[in-house]
Amino acid sequence: MSAVRQFNTRAHKALADSQLQRALAKARSGFVDKRAHAAASEPDFEHMRDQAREVRQRALANLAMCLEQFEQQVLAAGGQVHWAETPDDLRRIVIDICRDSGARAVTKGKSMVGEEAHLNVALEAAGITPWETDLGEYIIQLAKEPPSHIVAPALHKTRGQIEHLFRDAHRLGERALDEVSQLVDEARAVIRERFLNADVGITGANMLIAETGTAVLVTNEGNGDLTARLPRTHIITTSFDRVVPTWDDASKIIRVLARSATGQPITSYTSFFSGPRAGNEQDGPDQFHVVLLDNHRSALLGTEFETMLHCIRCGACMNHCPVYQAVGGHTYNAVYPGPMGAVLSPLLRGAPQDDALPNASSFCGRCEAVCPVRIPLPGLMRKLREREQQQTPAIASRWLLRLHARLSRHPALYRSLTGWGSRALALAAGGRGRLRRIPLLGGWSRERDLPAPQGGSFQQQWQARKGRG
Amino acid sequence: MQSARERILGRIRKASGPGQAASAGTADSQALIAAQPAAQASLRPIDDVPAEFCQQALAAGVELHYCDELAALPAACAKVLDAQARLTVSTAQALAHMHWANSVQPYVRGSIEVGLVQARLGIAETGTACFDSRDVPSGLLFLSDILLVVLDGRHLVDRQESAWQRLGPVGSALHLVTGPSRTADVEQTIQVGAHGPRRLVLFLVGGGLAQVVARHTQPAPSLITLASSP
Amino acid sequence: MAAQRIGLFATCPVDLFRPSVGFATAALLEAAGFTVEVPPQSCCGQVSYNNGLRDDAREVAWQLVQAFEPYDYTVLPSGSCAGMISHHYPALFAGDVRLPRVEDFCQRVYELTTFLVEVAGFTRLADNTASLSCTYHDSCAGLRELGIQAQPRELLGHCGGVVLKEMTDTNVCCGFGGTFCVKFGKVSAHMADAKLDNALATGADLLLGGDVSCLLHLAGRARRRGLDLQVRHIAEVLAGALSQPAIGEAAGQGSGKGRAP
Numbered sequence A: 001m002s003a004v005r006q007f008n009t010r011a012h013k014a015l016a017d018s019q020l021q022r023a024l025a026k027a028r029s030g031f032v033d034k035r036a037h038a039a040a041s042e043p044d045f046e047h048m049r050d051q052a053r054e055v056r057q058r059a060l061a062n063l064a065m066c067l068e069q070f071e072q073q074v075l076a077a078g079g080q081v082h083w084a085e086t087p088d089d090l091r092r093i094v095i096d097i098c099r100d101s102g103a104r105a106v107t108k109g110k111s112m113v114g115e116e117a118h119l120n121v122a123l124e125a126a127g128i129t130p131w132e133t134d135l136g137e138y139i140i141q142l143a144k145e146p147p148s149h150i151v152a153p154a155l156h157k158t159r160g161q162i163e164h165l166f167r168d169a170h171r172l173g174e175r176a177l178d179e180v181s182q183l184v185d186e187a188r189a190v191i192r193e194r195f196l197n198a199d200v201g202i203t204g205a206n207m208l209i210a211e212t213g214t215a216v217l218v219t220n221e222g223n224g225d226l227t228a229r230l231p232r233t234h235i236i237t238t239s240f241d242r243v244v245p246t247w248d249d250a251s252k253i254i255r256v257l258a259r260s261a262t263g264q265p266i267t268s269y270t271s272f273f274s275g276p277r278a279g280n281e282q283d284g285p286d287q288f289h290v291v292l293l294d295n296h297r298s299a300l301l302g303t304e305f306e307t308m309l310h311c312i313r314c315g316a317c318m319n320h321c322p323v324y325q326a327v328g329g330h331t332y333n334a335v336y337p338g339p340m341g342a343v344l345s346p347l348l349r350g351a352p353q354d355d356a357l358p359n360a361s362s363f364c365g366r367c368e369a370v371c372p373v374r375i376p377l378p379g380l381m382r383k384l385r386e387r388e389q390q391q392t393p394a395i396a397s398r399w400l401l402r403l404h405a406r407l408s409r410h411p412a413l414y415r416s417l418t419g420w421g422s423r424a425l426a427l428a429a430g431g432r433g434r435l436r437r438i439p440l441l442g443g444w445s446r447e448r449d450l451p452a453p454q455g456g457s458f459q460q461q462w463q464a465r466k467g468r469g
Numbered sequence B: 001m002q003s004a005r006e007r008i009l010g011r012i013r014k015a016s017g018p019g020q021a022a023s024a025g026t027a028d029s030q031a032l033i034a035a036q037p038a039a040q041a042s043l044r045p046i047d048d049v050p051a052e053f054c055q056q057a058l059a060a061g062v063e064l065h066y067c068d069e070l071a072a073l074p075a076a077c078a079k080v081l082d083a084q085a086r087l088t089v090s091t092a093q094a095l096a097h098m099h100w101a102n103s104v105q106p107y108v109r110g111s112i113e114v115g116l117v118q119a120r121l122g123i124a125e126t127g128t129a130c131f132d133s134r135d136v137p138s139g140l141l142f143l144s145d146i147l148l149v150v151l152d153g154r155h156l157v158d159r160q161e162s163a164w165q166r167l168g169p170v171g172s173a174l175h176l177v178t179g180p181s182r183t184a185d186v187e188q189t190i191q192v193g194a195h196g197p198r199r200l201v202l203f204l205v206g207g208g209l210a211q212v213v214a215r216h217t218q219p220a221p222s223l224i225t226l227a228s229s230p
Numbered sequence C: 001m002a003a004q005r006i007g008l009f010a011t012c013p014v015d016l017f018r019p020s021v022g023f024a025t026a027a028l029l030e031a032a033g034f035t036v037e038v039p040p041q042s043c044c045g046q047v048s049y050n051n052g053l054r055d056d057a058r059e060v061a062w063q064l065v066q067a068f069e070p071y072d073y074t075v076l077p078s079g080s081c082a083g084m085i086s087h088h089y090p091a092l093f094a095g096d097v098r099l100p101r102v103e104d105f106c107q108r109v110y111e112l113t114t115f116l117v118e119v120a121g122f123t124r125l126a127d128n129t130a131s132l133s134c135t136y137h138d139s140c141a142g143l144r145e146l147g148i149q150a151q152p153r154e155l156l157g158h159c160g161g162v163v164l165k166e167m168t169d170t171n172v173c174c175g176f177g178g179t180f181c182v183k184f185g186k187v188s189a190h191m192a193d194a195k196l197d198n199a200l201a202t203g204a205d206l207l208l209g210g211d212v213s214c215l216l217h218l219a220g221r222a223r224r225r226g227l228d229l230q231v232r233h234i235a236e237v238l239a240g241a242l243s244q245p246a247i248g249e250a251a252g253q254g255s256g257k258g259r260a261p
C-alpha cells in the first residue's frame, strides 16, 4: 500500500473516533488562544523570536566546538558524555549504565529522544522497569501507546479514558475519580513512591549549555527534577543539536519556549544540571551521564534541511496545524507528528522519498507563522516533495502534473484547451450548476461536488467580448 | 577504529561553518561562539523591578507577602500558617536556626507538609525564585506540599541574564521556580500540584517593598490551611 | 496622461470555472481608472512548485513573467497565485540570470483587494440594493504570505448593503491545499466542514473569499452536504456582479440568498 494510502487509512480511523475527536476539540482552541495571548501581551515577542533563532543558528554554525566544550565541562564536573550514532547505540549505552548502577527500576522524565529509541521497550527487555513520571507519559504508558504530541503526550485521551486506565492499574476501590484534580492526585500519590525508590533517573534535556556543560530541563510538573535529583544516577538522553553556547543564549530560548508551547512566560520549573552532586549537597546524583544521539541529524548539517535542527520542540506548529487538529498525532505514525514531524520524521527515518508525511499538508503556513525560531516548515516539506519527485519512479499523477506544466508553457494552446474543457464540463453539468461524479477526478468528487464552469473559459469569453466591442 | 564520538564530530566538522574546525577550550573559540551580531539589541528595559516581580509572580500563582526584616518573619509566617503545620528546612540555611512558632525539622527525603526555603535571587521578568543546590536540597523544593519561600527584597534582578551575573558559579543544580507545580495533561485543564508544591507562598523580606507588595496583593491574602487537614 | 495599463491574470480556476470573477475584476480595475488587458495566459506554476516539480515550475513562471512584464501592474483575483509570484518566484530564480527581470516584475504584482486599497485607493464600490449578509474566509497564502486581511474587509465596508458577520477561526485553512484536497480527500473534507459550520454559525447567507480555488472546494462540499449557504468570490460582490448563480448553483436554484433579486 502506498504511504499516502496508509496515512489515509489511519486518518479515516481517527476522523471516525469520537473520543479522539472530543479530546482534540478540547485541545484545539486552548493552545491557540494561550499562545496568542502570550504573544500579544509581550511587546518584545517578535524580537524574542529573532533572538532565539539567532542563538540556534550560531549554535549550529559552531556545533563541533560547542560540543567539545560541553563535553570538557561535563567531564570537569565529574560527569560523563556518551555518543550514540543510532537509537540502538543509545539503548545499549543506557542499559549498560543502568546495569552498572544495579538498577531494577528507573524513573523517567519526558524525553523525545528516548521515544525515538523506544527506550522503554529496551529497558523492559533488559529486566529494568521504566516508570514514566510525566503525567501525560504515565497515562500513555498505562495505555501502552506512543505519545501523540511532543509537549502533551496524552493529548488524545479524554478524561473518561484516563479514569478507566487508572481504575484498571491502581487499586482504587470506590474512590471517586470524577474531577481532574482527583486524577492528578491519584497519579501524584502513585508516582511519589516511585520517585523515592528509583535507582536511576532518565530525563531528556531541552538544551545543553556549552560554556559550563549544563543540561537545561523545563517542566511544569516538577517530575523532571525529582527524576534527575533523587536517584543515585542521572542519565540524560538527548540529541547533540540541543546545544547552545552560553547561559545568556539559553535565556533567549527559554523566553520563547513556554510562550509558544503553553502561553506561559516561563514554565513552573526551569532547572540547570551541571554534573553530579558536590560532597556537601544533600540531593543530586552520584553519577551524571549525558547520552548524545545522532540518528541522521549530522547528515542534515550544511544541507537545505539544516534549519530543521533549529527546532526547540515547543509544539506550537502542531497546536496550530489544521491537519494535526483533525487527525491527531498517531495518524502520523512517527515519533514526531505535526508539521515539524512531517519534516523531521522522514529525515530521521533515512528514506524521506518514500514518506507520506511531507505531502500531508495543505501548506496553509500557520506552522511557520507561529514557529518561535521561524523554521520555514512548508518550504522544507516542499523540498522533501522535490526529493520524492526526483528519486522515485514516476506514477500516473506525476505524468499528469508534468503534462499540465508542459501545456502551461504554451498559453495559446492552453487557452484553447481550457476553453474546450470549460465548455465540456459545463455541458456535462447540464444546467445543474455542479457535477456529482467526474471521470478521472474521483479524488475530488468522492467528498465534494464539482461546481460547473459557467460555460466557456474566461479567456475565450474575454476575446469574444473584445472582438465584439 | 574510530569511536562513535569521532565519527559524529567528524561528520559535523565536514559540514561547513566557521567554528567547525577550531578546537574547544581556547579563548578564541569562547569568544567566537558567544559573539552575537550587533543587530541583537537587548530587550526593553524593566523600569520598576520590584513591581514587575510582584506582578509576574502573582500571575504565576504565587501567594505574595512582605515583611520589613528577617526578625519579623516568624510572626508573619505564624499569621498565615496553620498552628499544627510542621516546617521542614535545609540545615545549610540560616532559616534553620531562627526561632519559629511552628515545629521545625531538618530535611530528609519523603513527603513534606511545608518546606521553608530561602531563595538566592528573584527574577522580575517572570516572577521567578532561584535556588542553588548547595544551600537548598532539590527534594525540599519538589517534595513539599506547600513551599514557603523567603526572598530578600534587595535580591531582585530584572532579567535572567542579570541573574546569571549576580549568581556566579552555582552547585550541581540551579532551580528556577515560578509558581506552584502544575499540569495540563488531563484534557488541557490546568491543575496545580502535579508532583511538586500545590501552593507557593513567597515572603519578600526587606528592601522597603511594603507598598509595592500591598499595591499588588489587594485584597489581602487569606489564611493558609494545609491541604491535608480537614 | 494615459491611463496606466494593467495585465489581468485571471488564474486557472477563474479561467476554467468562474469567468464572472475575471470580468468583475476587470470591471473594478476599469472603474478605478486603469486600462485592463488580458494577454494569453495559463498557470502561475504553483501546482508544479508545490508538488516538488521545481524545474517545471520555473519554466511555467517564466512564460508568465514574459507575458506580463510589459504592463505597469499585474493584478490577480487570488492571494494564493499572487503569493506564489511575489513570494516564491524570486526564490525559484535564485542564481538564474533572469532573476533581476523576475524581481522587477514581482514588485508590480498585486492581489486584487490589496491593489484596490493600497494602489488605486478605490472606494466607489457596488451599492447593492438588497442586503447581503456575508462572512469572509481568509485564504491562507493571501493571509500569511501577503498579509491580506484588512483590505477585503475595508472594501466590503465601502460596499452598500453588505453586512459582515465574522466567523470563528476565519484565518484557519479550509482544507483545499491544491493536490492535498485530492490526495487526502477525507481530511480535506473534514477541514472544509469545520469552515462551513463556522460560516453557517454566523447566520450569514453568503460565504466570501479571495481565492476561487478554495471556494470551488468549499462550494462543492456545501452542495454535497446540501447546506443552505452560497459561496462567491469577493470581486463579484464588490463589483455588484451577482447576476450569475453563486458557485456550484444552477440558475434559479437555491434559497435565493446571496443573489441579486
Ligand code: SF4
Pocket: A260, A310, A311, A312, A313, A314, A315, A316, A317, A318, A340, A367, A370, A371, A372, A373, A374, A375
Ligand atoms: S518546528 Fe518550530 S513550532 Fe514546531 S516544535 Fe519546533 S520550534 Fe516549535
